[in-house]
Amino acid sequence: MxxxxxxxxxxxxxxxxxxxxxxxxxxxxxxxxxxxxxxxxxxxxxxxxxxxxxxxxxxxxxxxxxxxxxxxxxxxxxxxxxxxxxxxxxxxxxxxxxxxxxxxxxxxxxxxxxxxxxxxxxxxxxxxxxxxxxxxxxxxxxxxxxxxxxxxxxxxxxxxxxxxxxxxxxxxxxxxxxxxxxxxxxxxxxxxxxxxxxxxxxxxxxxxxxxxxxxxGKAEPFGPLLAGYGPLPGTDRRARAARLAPVLRSIAATDRPQVGHFADSDVVLDFLSRTEHPRLAALGTSCPDHFLRTKVRPLVLDLPPTAPLEQVIERLRELHEEYRTEYAAYYERHAAPDSPAMRGADPAIVLIPGVGMFSYGKDKQTARVAGEFYVNAINVMRGAEAVSTYKPIPEAEKFRIEYWELEEAKLRRMPAPKPLATRIALVTGAGSGIGKAIAHRLVAEGACVVVADLDADSAAAVAEELGGPDKAVAVTADVTDEEQIAAAFDAALLAFGGVDLVVNNAGISISKPLLETTAKDWDLQHAIMARGSFLVSREAARVMTAQGLGGDIVYIASKNAVFASPNNIAYSATKADQAHQVRLLAAELGAHGIRVNGINPDGVVRGSGIFAGGWGAQRAAVYGVAESELGEFYAQRTLLKREVLPEHVANAVFALTGGDLTHTTGLHIPVDAGVAAAFLR
Missing domain, CATH: 3.40.225.10 (Class II aldolase/adducin N-terminal domain)
Incomplete structure (x- = not known):
């Protein structure tokens, strides 16, 4: 008791x-x-x-x-x-x-x-x-x-x-x-x-x-409005944030991988629209809790929000180099022979006038909290400037705390990161079945996951199961719609700062003989899986190349991509299309450090949305067994006599992306309990 x-x-x-x-x-x-x-x-x-x-x-x-x-x-x-x-x-x-x-x-x-x-x-x-x-x-x-x-x-x-x-x-x-x-x-x-x-x-x-x-206090402690630095309209602001996010993450992750968080609160936008924000931001934060999370000062873009995107990106890269040089000089000014080694010279906070604040950390919670602390710092600056002049503690004192041996010891006591820590995944068709199992495994291994599904309620339920917005967010996505795919990736960029791992899992199954398969059946099957995978992979490649951090694209193909089974011409043909996309994209994207691999499952009946949606009854009729016995039927025709579950496919995704197969691309892994006719040659 x-x-x-x-x-x-x-x-x-x-x-x-x-x-x-x-x-x-x-x-x-x-x-x-x-x-x-x-x-x-x-x-x-x-x-x-x-x-x-x-x-x-x-x-x-x-x-x-x-x-x-x-x-x-x-x-x-x-x-x-x-x-x-x-x-x-x-x-x-x-x-x-x-x-x-x-x-x-x-x-x-x-x-x-x-x-x-x-x-x-x-x-x-x-x-x-x-x-x-x-x-x-x-x-x-x-x-x-x-x-x-x-x-x-x-x-x-x-x-x-x-x-x-x-x-x-x-x-x-x-x-x-x-x-x-x-x-x-x-x-x-x-x-x-x-x-x-x-x-x-x-x-x-x-x-x-x-x-x-x-x-x-005085009415405008941050000074008058700075001409041209007011907030962009909400839709434009978030669209620009999504375009900048991959570049900013590449900046913040130069020394070590980071997860990002975006905030465009009124507090931040007002601060960045005022004449005094460059001076105050340069002074840095003061309270030890603040600057331990935010670093001594943020990186601040010095261009208006209407500046051309290409000019903004070029200027951000210049400012980043200046920031790294200045941070290294700060370390050298104050480091003693027994000081801990410099932990990295990239900013934890990036401020973009008219757009908002990007914050970074070892996971989503750390990144989010860093941003919250900088909002605290803005509030502190406002209060101090309202009645006096903001005067943070001296730089030398900041260094003594940032590189305090007691803080270093606390960092050493922290558990080792999980294999997929700092990685951001987007999984299509993740509201049920194989996609849901993959999302669960990726989060369990430390990744942040965007749960994409046509069924908004299912996606939201899975995201909640995974731990909520610090672990997973839900997006509604029809993979046949280019705008919805772009919106899903934008949601990932605004929620977590980028995308590193994409799993093409969304699909349907139409099981009919050739003479009963209509052109509409064929077009729908290919639109969702062949065309949909292509569109998702294209958007993934756009984001990943902008980040410059490499990445993984995994296709959930099928044993049917290489094995001819009866009465499913549309499904098997589109799976073969997906399988060859793996090879083509592996060859094209390798130069960017992006690995593309596939998984060929078979007989995943239990927990499968596809089988529950009618495919199971159709395949059971083809093989002359009861639908309730279909999983066991598939198991008995395998070499291992074992039923394949969604979790087994998820295990294969982790095996490909969890760190050990760093030099593998263009591979298809069978997860079928052994179907000799589908052996890869």
Missing amino acids: ASVPHPEVSALLERSNRLGADPRNTNYAGGNASAKGTATDPVTGADTELMWVKGSGGDLGTLTEAGLAVLRLDRLRALVDVFPGVEREDEMVAAFDYCLHGKGGAAPSIDTAMHGLVDAAHVDHLHPDSGIALACAADGEALTKECFGDSVVWVPWRRPGFQLGLDIAAVKAANPRAIGCVLGGHGITAWGASAEECERNSLHIIRTAETFLEQR
Whole structure:
């Protein structure tokens, strides 16, 4: 039976979830909260003072008991007597492990000292845009005094760590009327005797700062509108974003593969339409949580949204080279002999006036959150500029945090990426059967997937099964329609930044003897599979060549592409067409690093949309068996006597694209349990 949480833990989690659910209070995974209380030591039976605090890497909005670190307060406070000084304060993080109670729960974060050393039962440390705006204003200390009087105290910038905990503890002791503090360049900290009082104090600081900035601030902190830099109309804006996405992904992925995210919120578009945006963007972000996600500054296009696309692309490539040179120089200016190696010189944020913001990361969530953090940064700049001048922490301090050994250690602890991590797949006919199984396997191996299907409801259901928009998106696509195919690829580009892997799976099956096969039957069968595969592959090649990152195109053909079976002339002929498309495209696209391969399944009855749609009954009639026995009939005519399932075809797709067959193109893999007559020659 599950144990009942300590009352202080329950109150802490409820408070954390409420605070973290509102983006005005803190950014994703930003900040932490704690509670102190007494519990029974299971060894001695004596009452023991404990602290529960959000562990490293957790998110307040979704925090559970498992995400809390649990420490003994007597041992944590005893660390003050052995603190070796600010130059060696990183050593204190390892010391936290010796303060854990029992198994200790989650790993303690760098902010643990702040919570443990402050003499208050409950402490919140948050990153609200309004608080950071004061913290990053040139005269932030005076503004904090003006805004709060003596109730909130200014703490000058200091990198998060043990000394900052000592500083805040001293501030509270010296200011008994204070409810919290503004941390220069960073955020806020609030405290209280109860969970309710602490939350009330946190919200008071945040909302008071919001009101102060709004009432005291000037109307246009980003300056007047910049002529010609206003937002494009919505349809034009997203169309231009889709055209730019492959090029931008190639830029962002120069050093390592990346997934992208596009946002065209009013906040971003307004910022980019104002005269001061080049100056402010060049200053970079300030709060450590921000620039660890966004890098020290974004890449900003310096052309209006109506500039010719070719000129924009050429300029973006020039700006990228400048960005890489400047980033390498930034690293060289500040790196010490023991600094971690440079992690890459490509931008995480790209801003395109009139169009929007592209953000990048190791997966969709990371890319999306990076964009959300830059929106936080814009809000901070607006607040600071409204009442003062935006002044982020010095570049050297940014470097100390970006290349902090503790951050490097956190990166080393992360699990190895899955084989298809950062790859973006588009699967046609993915609403059921083989396509659905392929989509599931690709997501399980780390890919993001665009679920394309003629049936919108089925596609949406599969995308939801796969984990929602950070894993998969659904698009409605008739593969016979060029405009719908282009729209499906545009959706992939806007959702994930590009396309690396395309599976041509959409199809129907018309099973009739030659004399009963009409021209309409023939045309429909070929329009969906032969013509449809051609159109999808052509659009895939356009995107992949623009990206310059290579790619995979996989055709789900059939055993019937090489084996003549009775009464299905239209189906078998179009499968043969698909099979030869594989060879032709492999020969043509290899120069671009694009591999084209095929899979020849047979007898995939269970879970198949095609068989359920009438093909099963037709084939059962041809072979003289009950439709319910068709799968077993197919199995018994194979060499292995095994039934082929959609998952087996999905396994073959992964085998072709999962990394080991890097030098294979133009291949057809049989997935038919062994049909000798269909052996490839």
